[in-house]
Every structure is written in structure tokens, then in C-alpha cells.
Amino acid sequence: MAEMSARTDSPIRSVERPGAEPPRKTFSITSLPGFTAIAITAFVLLYAPILTLVVYSFNDSESVALWGGFSLRWYEAAWSNTQVQEATVRSLVIAVFAALISTTVATAAALGTTRRGQFKGQTFIYVMINQPLMVPEIVTAVALLIFFAASKVATGYTGLVYLILAHSAFCVPFAYLPIRARLEGMNLSLETAAADLYATPWKTFRHVTLPLMMPGIAAGAMLAFVISLDDVIITEFVKSAGQDTLPTYMLGQLRRAVTPEVNAISTALLALTVMLLTAFFLLTRKRE
């Protein structure tokens, strides 16, 4: 996404800038009729449900729709619920490892696809890397279920590594896109200069390329972390006994009685996600 905006931005600016003629009435989307109304409706539709969820997390009653006064009891309930504690730790562990692994892989992939000239099969490679974005998640989930089940039976090991591997795999494109966008925005002149000054390829990479692409890597890692933290479908199918993550735990709650405890957990998760996404935007803004 970042990459696309970078691409579309520049030509428009370059068209406007050399404008020697006096400013004429230019086309602007904001002058279309109904622009404000549509924008406001869209934001209300996007945020009203989330706002309701957050408000009812402070509900004193058992219900997620009947207001019974302000209280933090559901936050306390969630905080002291051992199943929630364990699921939270598990979610974070998986997300940290998945982010590390997928970002490493994605960095290598981004370097391999951008720090070189055009090559045959380029589009094919892009599609291959971004496969998890296009294949429906349930297909990946069922495939992993069958594949890992065979492996679990054969090896007898049913630990957390399966979930980490599965998460790492589908997080790769999310980490890859911002890193590639960053690399495409950097031309080769600094690296060429370093090479001219007799820096070895490794030194060039270590002291020139890597520091320059760092914001992209950080943004990719954070996206991967958030995506892993949110995942339900693949986790539900891959998890072994005692491996509920926060989202699968919440899914289980929903089928029975929903209490504002779920709202409280969602709000906490939402806060964490918002913080990370804010950091992501600050980092991507810095590069411009």
C-alpha cells in the first residue's frame, strides 16, 4: 500500500510544480457533491461499532448491550482469568517470533527483488512472495492442518513451533511490502559511492544499505507483529492441546454467553494494535 501511494504521488506533484500558468480551477475530489456527507458516514460506520465495544467494556452489568453503570470489573475479571493470562502470553510469544522470522525472510526477499536489474519471471516471484495475501486464509489453514498433523503424528512433537512457523509464513508479505517500498525509494548512488571507496559488499550493506532501509524493516516487523496477534483462522486449525491464543479464546467465548469480559480484552488488544500502528505511521512518515 505504501508503495502504491509513493508511486502515484510523485507524477501528480511533478505535473503541478512546473505550472507557469496562473492557477486555474483544478479538479479536486473534495468539490464533488456529497463529499463531506460520504466521508462522515464512512467514518461513523467504521468507528461507531468499535466505540460501542469500548464503551461497554466499562459496563457494570453482565450484558454487552444493557448499560448498568461504570465499572472496571470486566478488566479485573479478564486480568485475573488464568486462561486469558496464558493466552495473552502465548499470543505475544508467537507474535514476537513470527515477526522476527518473517521480517528477516522479507528483508532478504526485498533485497533480492529490488537491489538488481529487471529479471525474467519478476512478476511471478512477486506473486509467489505475496501468495498468503491472495490465497483465502481458510485454504492455507486446512492445508497447514493436514501437513502439520502428519508431522505431529510422525515426530510426536506438538509444541508451539508449528504455530510460530505458520504465523511466520503468512506474515512474510506484510513485512515484505513496506521494506520493498523503502528499497525502491532509495537509488543506488550511495551504495555505488561506497563501492567506489573500496568498501566490501558486506561493509556496504552493513553501513549503507541496512541503516537506510531500517525504517522499512521496523514498519514491516510491526505490521507482521499485529497481523500475527490478530490471526484466528489459521491458529484455530494449527493449535494443539492447550495452545489457545487470545483471538481463538475470544472466538470460543462468542459461541456461548458473551460478557463484557470479551469487550475488555478486545479493548486492550485494540489499544495495543493502535499503539503499534501509530508507531508504524510515524516511522513511515519519517522517510519522506
Add this chain to the structure above:
Amino acid sequence: MTRFMTAVVASFTLVGAAHAEGELNIYNWGNYTNPELIEKFTAETGIEVTITDYDSNTTALAKVEAGGHGFDLVVPSHSYVHIYVDKGLIVKPGIPDMENYGNIAEEWLNVDWDPAREFTVPWQWGTTGVAVNTSVYDGDINTSSIWLDPPEELVGKVNVVPEMQDIINLTLMYVGGEPCSTDKEMLKKARDVLLEAKPKWMSMDYGMTEKLSNSDVMASVNWNGSTFRARNNNPDVAYGYPKEGYPLWMDSVALLSDAQNVDEAKAFMNFIMDPENAALISSFARYANGIDGSEAFMPEDMKTAPEIVVPAELVSAGQFTTACSAEAQEFYTAIWTELQK
């Protein structure tokens, strides 16, 4: 931080040691297992229990079938038990020889999906009926005509849960047919009744506990446990058992054929057939359990709850509905598609 690291290490190693002494892995519906029940079991036997959640029979079946899951016990609904049996996914744990076997209530002992209870131990059961807000309508609520031919007061205020199997079964029983019928006359009748009633409905939605509590809908096809909760929020809500016939369901505990902790699993099966422990199951998820004598240990509000205690004259109208034949299923889907248009 140290605690966090311990937890991190634990989450890696925990499952690796599935063969260790005194462990049990239960795969159950989310929010369905009373933590007090597990604490009591661990205190009495020293067996450490891990609960893992699922959200549907299909997910559970898919994971169990794939193998390598590490679970010992699973809690399928009655209509799924024969699938587990046919595929060889569950085994007979020798339930009739268990100490507490005699506690299974007479009517839950010889169920047609598990004769003599050789495979499964009762967990909880419930009914699909109608919930009505009695401040709007005070006539007879023990009938499916509440939603299939709504009285004046309820027109445009009725909800129908979009659960194909339950809805068509209820309708077939209402028009005098049998659940899973392939009798085209009956199916036609059922379809006509449904299509005629639909304009008088307000919605086809889930989540009725909240909407009934809020008086957003005045009547709905609904499950008993959900109606019980709604009544606690809104005393006007009442639960009716359609005298024309209504579906029953039961979730039961079964031992998986690839279980690693067989003795622990059997101990748990026997444990939950004890009336006091069965009452703990019910007091948490708010459904009846099928164990004789558990009423004495139930919370006060459940002993007499009209949603839990079926009125004697309406007991016989309840029917277990197993999965329909492929042919019946096709008719069901056709009717359902037409209804959703």
C-alpha cells in the same frame, strides 16, 4: 519479567511433555467448562487439566480427524457422535463399569445416538423453543405458531434464528411431519408455512440474549439457556416448548482413540457423573446435565427455572434430531434458499 520468561518457557515445553504423569487435555466448546469443576478434579486426583476451546462441531471434527492434536477428551453434540464412531475417532472407555454409571438419568441412558451410553458421558443438554415477551403477548406460548402464524400483537416483532436444521425441523413438526422427512407433501407444506410467515417476521438473526433483554424483539425462536439469561435481565421474557414438537440437543464427553492419557480421561468421565460435580457443570453454563440427583446441588435459581425444567406434559414433544440423510438435506437446503431470498 522473570514470571513472563517462565511463562514463555512453559508455553514451549508444556505440550512437549504429553506423556508425563497425571495430565489431561480436554477439547471443549469455549466458555463451557466451569473452572471450579477443574480445580475440584485436580484437588481430588492430582491430575493437571488443560482446556482448549473450539467454536463449532465442524472445527472440532476436522482437527480430531487430522490427528496429532494431543487431545484426550472431546465434547461433540449428539448429531456428531455417530460420525466420530463411524470414523473410529472415539473408543468405548467402558462406561458401564464406571462407579458413577448408575447416576445417568433414565431418559439419557438409552439415547438412539449412543445406546446404553457405551461411548459418551452426558455433559449438558438443552432445547430449541420460543422466547416471548409476555408484556406484549400473554396467550399460549407453548406453540410454534408464535412465529409460524404470529398473533396480531407479535406481527413484525418476531425473530427467527437462522439455524437451518432447527427451523425446518420445528416447521416439519408443526405441520405434522417428522424431522428429516423426505415426504414431499410434508416438505411442501413446511415450505409454504415458512414463506407465508416470513413477511410477519422482523429479522433472522443470532444474539437473542441481548435483543430479548432489551425488548428489541418481542419473540424469537431461541435456545433455552439463552432465554434463561435474557429472563434474568428482563423478567417479562418467558420460554415456551412448542407442543407440536421441538428439537432436543445434548453434548456428551467422549474418549478419543488416539488419547495419550486414557486413565486420566476415564477418571474425569467418572468424576462428572457424580451429581455434585455435574451440578458444577450446569451452574456455570446454565444448562441441565442429565445426571440424577444433581438438582440438589444446583444453584437456587436453576432448580425451578422454567427454561431448565421441562413441564411434564410437554416432555414427550421433545425430539432428538440426528443429522438428516443426504436426500433430506437437499430438500432442507432448497427450502432454506427459497426462504432467504
